[in-house]
Each structure stands twice: as structure tokens, then as C-alpha cells.
Amino acid sequence: MASESVEQAYRTVVEHSNRVLDLEKTNQLMRWDSDVMMPPGGAPARASQRTTLSAARHRYLTDDDLGAALDVLADADLDDERAAVVREVRREYTTAASVPDALNDRISDINSRAHEGWKAAREDDDWSQFGPVVAEHFAAKKEWAAHVDPDADPYEVVWSQRTGYLAQPHLPLELVDDIFEQLREELVPLIASIQDSDVDLATDALHSADGDFDVETQKELNRAALDALGLDWDRTRFDVAPHPFSFGHPYDVRMTTRYDESDLTEALTGTIHEFGHTAYAHGLEQEHYGTPLGEPRGVGIHESQSRFFENHVGRTEAFWEFFTPTVREHFPALADVSPRDAYECVNQVFDDNYIRVDADELTYHMHIILRTEIERDLFHDRIDAEEIPALWNDKMAEYLGIRPETDNEGCLQDPHWSQSLPGFIGYTIGSVLAAQLDAAMRADLDADVDDLIREGRVGPIREWMTENVQRHGQYYRADELVRQATGESLTADYFVEYAREKYGALYDL
Structure with missing residues (x-):
């Protein structure tokens, strides 16, 4: 030739x-x-x-x-x-x-x-x-x-x-089913033990029943969080949307969050989550823009980046030791909130959380499993679309012990079924991989990761993630990328171990 x-x-x-x-x-x-x-x-x-x-x-x-x-x-x-x-x-x-x-x-x-x-x-x-x-x-x-x-x-x-x-090629549905089954077996009893615990966390530390957290000040606070994480503002626009998202490429990312005047955590956790997506786009190599080598390696891998920064950085006690003074500067009424209070607040396991994007790390996956079961039933003609509100509410009662009172609290909270099918599997795949990446990074870096976060020095963390995940684009297949970054195939074991250790300590289990 x-x-x-x-x-x-x-x-x-x-x-x-x-x-x-x-x-x-x-x-x-x-x-x-x-x-x-x-x-x-x-x-x-x-x-x-x-x-x-x-x-x-x-x-x-x-x-x-x-x-x-x-x-x-x-x-x-x-x-x-x-x-x-x-x-x-x-x-x-x-x-x-x-x-x-x-x-x-x-x-x-x-x-x-x-x-x-x-x-x-x-x-x-x-x-x-x-x-x-x-x-x-x-x-x-x-x-x-x-x-x-x-x-x-x-x-x-x-x-x-x-x-x-x-797209998320190269991660078969059989693997997804195995991960979901392991999470069902491990998380349901863990959540039940937490709900039976007598530990009283500082759950209202960053909440205000009177709606005292005005949106403009929250915007400044969220920009401060993004500054601390090292966001490149020359390549990012940050706005408000009905549902948080981040779309873009190495040169230009459009990132959004949403605000609740009675709850600082909704915007902050959402913003840090979307920062992870944005960091991935910025971590792709600009010289490969326009080819698969300049594109992310699928929706599940993308989600690992957002869940990593949201949970393994933004929900750590070390982060709140670093960031709580900034919160107090913006909202002086929170002067008595300690870093431990803030840490407990953002990591509480909710008894009554109806909204997926506001859910804690454990009940979150029951939200995903619920949605996936419904979409599979609809896809295989076992139910009709008009049955979804009632079925959704029944599954919420079965899995989480709560029943939505409105469609917005239930089946209308996500826009995903307007475009994405399957719409939610990637979120749990991403959470599982985030824990696996976190373990690999902690074993690999010379510095103590918690000390880096506590001191506001996230550069080495971002550099590790860029080097091991982001910059490769689609050079590797997804399964190969996971092995290259962590040394083994995708597994839920690290997430389960992480969840047991973290929440066992929080709830004295």
C-alpha cells in the first residue's frame, strides 16, 4: 500500500x-x-x-x-x-x-x-x-x-x-451489574446501621431555616472555592442553571451550579463536582483538539473526575480545615461553625433526601439504582412512561424509606432522559473509580494527600490526575486506562472500604 x-x-x-x-x-x-x-x-x-x-x-x-x-x-x-x-x-x-x-x-x-x-x-x-x-x-x-x-x-x-x-465503551454491562449488586449488598446494611446510630452530627452547620445565604455572596464564595482548586478562569465561564453541568473542551468550558438561600452545601458541592468535569476538559492536550486523543474517555471516566474532587477533596475534613475560614469571611453569622462542624454537615447521611444531586455519598447510589431499574423496565416494555411517577415514588419508599410529594421532588428532578440512555450508570461507575483512583494516588504521591488539601496545595493532586487520567484522552480503551492509572481492573472494593472506614468513624459504628 x-x-x-x-x-x-x-x-x-x-x-x-x-x-x-x-x-x-x-x-x-x-x-x-x-x-x-x-x-x-x-x-x-x-x-x-x-x-x-x-x-x-x-x-x-x-x-x-x-x-x-x-x-x-x-x-x-x-x-x-x-x-x-x-x-x-x-x-x-x-x-x-x-x-x-x-x-x-x-x-x-x-x-x-x-x-x-x-x-x-x-x-x-x-x-x-x-x-x-x-x-x-x-x-x-x-x-x-x-x-x-x-x-x-x-x-x-x-x-x-x-x-x-x-459514550462509555469498553466497560461491559455485566461489570456494571456486578458493581451494582455489590453496592446493594454493602450499602443497604451500612445505611441501616447509620440510621440506627445515636451519633448526633452537626447537620445544620451550613444551613439556615430563614434563608440567610444570599445568592450574590454565595457566588463569591463559590468562586473562592474554585480559586482554591486552581480553576483556569481564562478557559472557563461560570453561571447558574436549573441543573448543574459542565460542557467544553481544553480551550473553553461552560460550567454551572445552582443556589439555595437556606443551604450553602447545595451550591458548594455542586460547584466542586462540576470543577472535576472542568478540570478533565482542561487536562486534555490542546494539540490533539479535534481528534479522539483530545476527547475524554467516556461518561463514566468523566464522572470519576467530578466525584473525585467533590468527595475525595471537597468532602474531606482536611478541606474544611482549609476552607471554613473562607466561609466565615463571606458569612460572618457562621463565625461559631468549626471545621469539624462543616465536615459533619457535608457528610451527613440523610434520612429524607429526595434529590439525587444533593444526596450523600451512600444513599446517592440508591438513587442511581432506582433510576436504572426504571429505565431498563421502560426500555424492555415492562412499564409505560405514564407509570413512572408512581413507580418512582414506590421505589423511593422501598430503598430510602421516603415518598416524594411532587413530581419535581421525584421523577422530574433530572433532565437526563431527554437525551441520555442509559442516563445514570456513569455516576456510580465514576464514584467507584474515584475511590480507586484516590487509593492509587495516595500510594503514589510522596506527600501526604490530606496535608496537601489542608494547606490548600492541590497542585500535586491535580497534576497526578492529569498525568494518569486526563491527558491521555482516548489513547487507551477505558478498561486499559483504569489499569494504567491504578494497576488493576475497575472494582467496587475501594469504594466499599472507603465508605465503611469514613462513615464508620463518623457514626461510631
Whole structure:
């Protein structure tokens, strides 16, 4: 095979990758704008605009010239970086080319309409405005799965074969099921023991029944937290949205949080969580922007970064020894709150937490398991979308002993089913991997990690995470990346050990 034909084919692959990723990032900007800047009347046109971008992305990804270039490169002798680029583009091309343009356009239209529908349903606290388009989305994704791999379990297909930002290849559903089962077995009795404990934590240390935490001062406090973590403001915009998120790339990240005037922890934990996503985007190598080597290694790996910074930095006692004086500076009424009080407050295990993004580290995973069970039942036609509010409430009562009184407290709290399916598995995968990465980092760094956090010197922590996870982009498969970073395959053992040790000490178990 002539080297020039190989070189031209590789250039074609990279050119198409550039266009596909530019369109994906532009669509994310449109999503950011719709939640942060767009006037309410813009929703109908925005849905059409995002559909057009998704359709154009799909057509670039399935272009005949790209297919021909990939054929030329099938047996080419490529260096490791080029081979990784071709591997990842080929995976996405093969999946996307299996799906008819008309179906892909329909899914894009559904996704755009569904997100705006979710916002309207939230406004009116009415699932019936969102449920029909959720059903439409799930039905379309079943068609999608049948085109991609008609002989496989369709739910496995939508988990393992997705393309774009929401993909998480190379971590099989069987592994997910094993991790979920281990967490069910370990966390349910641990949560029950905590609920039976007589320990009285300082649960109200950062709360105010009178709503004393004005939003503008909270914004300053959250920016101070981001400064402490070393956020690069030249490459970040920080705003307010109905549901926190972070979208972007090494040059530009749009990050959001939301505020509660009676609770400092909602914004702070959400902000630190989204910082982890932002740090990942900033940790990708700029020279590879526009290729898979400049892209994150999947939604579960992405979540490991946000959960690491939220939980293994932001919920540590060392962090609150460092940051509590800053909290007092912004809110002098909290002058008597000690670092230990703040630590206990952000780590309490709730008896009555209805909202996933506000949940503690333990009950959080019951929220994820609940949602995953519902989406699997809906996907396999065991339930109808209109049954979700009642089923959701029943599962909340079964798993957490509480029953939501409104749709906003229950099945309308997340926008994920407007676009993502499976919508929630990555959160638990990310939490499990975060604990595994934390253990590997603590074993690897010369310095004491808690001392670094206590002294506000998070640079070595961020550098370790950049070196071992972020900068690699999609050079490694996800399972290979986990082994490279931690020395072993993904396992829930580290999270379980971490949870037992931390919460056993907090609740004197």
C-alpha cells in the first residue's frame, strides 16, 4: 500500500473528526445557552437549531469518504497515536453508519424537544408534559439499537455502543451489574446501621431555616472555592442553571451550579463536582483538539473526575480545615461553625433526601439504582412512561424509606432522559473509580494527600490526575486506562472500604 494513500486517508479521518467534534461542541454551546442565556420564547427555534447540528454531525460521521479512508487504513502500519485515533473514529463510524439518517434526525429532534419539555414540566411540576416525549425517546432508541446490533440485548447496545460525549465503551454491562449488586449488598446494611446510630452530627452547620445565604455572596464564595482548586478562569465561564453541568473542551468550558438561600452545601458541592468535569476538559492536550486523543474517555471516566474532587477533596475534613475560614469571611453569622462542624454537615447521611444531586455519598447510589431499574423496565416494555411517577415514588419508599410529594421532588428532578440512555450508570461507575483512583494516588504521591488539601496545595493532586487520567484522552480503551492509572481492573472494593472506614468513624459504628 502506497504511503501517500495511507497519509491521505489518515488526513481524511482527522478532517472528518475535526468537523464531527466541532459540531458536537457547538451543540453543547447551544444547550448551555438554552439553560443560561436564552429567553424563554426561544425554545421552539432552539430545538430546530440543535436538530440541524446533530444531523450535520451524523452526516460527517457517516460520510462515504470517511468510510473509504477507514478501509484504506484497515491494514496500515500506524504508530500508536494514529492507531488510537483510527480505532476510535472507526468505532463511532461503524455505529453511526448502521443507523438510517431519518432515524438519527428523529432522535435529534426528540432530544431537542425533550429538553425544552423537561424545563416546561419542571416549571409546572407536571410529569405528563414530559412523559410522552420520554416514551418517544425510548422507543426511538430501541429502533437505534436494533439497527446497530439486532442480535444483542438492546439495553447493552445503547450502553456500550453510543457515540459522542455520552459514550462509555469498553466497560461491559455485566461489570456494571456486578458493581451494582455489590453496592446493594454493602450499602443497604451500612445505611441501616447509620440510621440506627445515636451519633448526633452537626447537620445544620451550613444551613439556615430563614434563608440567610444570599445568592450574590454565595457566588463569591463559590468562586473562592474554585480559586482554591486552581480553576483556569481564562478557559472557563461560570453561571447558574436549573441543573448543574459542565460542557467544553481544553480551550473553553461552560460550567454551572445552582443556589439555595437556606443551604450553602447545595451550591458548594455542586460547584466542586462540576470543577472535576472542568478540570478533565482542561487536562486534555490542546494539540490533539479535534481528534479522539483530545476527547475524554467516556461518561463514566468523566464522572470519576467530578466525584473525585467533590468527595475525595471537597468532602474531606482536611478541606474544611482549609476552607471554613473562607466561609466565615463571606458569612460572618457562621463565625461559631468549626471545621469539624462543616465536615459533619457535608457528610451527613440523610434520612429524607429526595434529590439525587444533593444526596450523600451512600444513599446517592440508591438513587442511581432506582433510576436504572426504571429505565431498563421502560426500555424492555415492562412499564409505560405514564407509570413512572408512581413507580418512582414506590421505589423511593422501598430503598430510602421516603415518598416524594411532587413530581419535581421525584421523577422530574433530572433532565437526563431527554437525551441520555442509559442516563445514570456513569455516576456510580465514576464514584467507584474515584475511590480507586484516590487509593492509587495516595500510594503514589510522596506527600501526604490530606496535608496537601489542608494547606490548600492541590497542585500535586491535580497534576497526578492529569498525568494518569486526563491527558491521555482516548489513547487507551477505558478498561486499559483504569489499569494504567491504578494497576488493576475497575472494582467496587475501594469504594466499599472507603465508605465503611469514613462513615464508620463518623457514626461510631
